[in-house]
Amino acid sequence: GAVVSQHPSWVICKSGTSVKIECRSLDFQATTMFWYRQFPKQSLMLMATSNEGSKATYEQGVEKDKFLINHASLTLSTLTVTSAHPEDSSFYICSARDPPDTSNQPQHFGDGTRLSIL
């Protein structure tokens, strides 16, 4: 079945550091990928929709200059948290659909990236 791989699974770094998270679709092409954030004991909140070959669409309240998204190929989307601060510490999860343009199909999720900013 479709698999989404996310890397790294865990990052601990100092405040002010920029962190890049990769999301890959392993056996299918994903023209669209979704980035979610999940705080402890809360639900997944959509941050942005990553579109291959075009700009990402950000949700209200998500700073696009803070969370840079690049979707340069059909199998890879990256999320860069720039100048991260402790309040950015969270669990970041990406997902994609296979096939990509069918809205009533399930999403396949990566295993998430635990980001801890000291």
Added chain:
Amino acid sequence: SQKIEQNSEALNIQEGKTATLTCNYTNYSPAYLQWYRQDPGRGPVFLLLIRENEKEKRKERLKVTFDTTLKQSLFHITASQPADSATYLCALPDTGRRALTFGSGTRLQVQP
């Protein structure tokens, strides 16, 4: 605004019993609803999708119902096992978009 509610309190049941989890929504007319399982520190895993014209869907020990009048879905696990212990999330399609909106999830604990 669209809202999805799941019981935030953990559900504790004995092994072998049926677990029933509830998902209520408001300000939605979804074409379908999905249920996911999430283990600690992992991404959600898809379980079942039910469409608006389907009242019930089954998969092995899982059963989902969808009542569009009540705006409610029930998720049942029969003959529950300790391995079923996890958080279960319901999700609905965002209006006019391709992403999903998730409920806050209900944690299920099956005692041996």
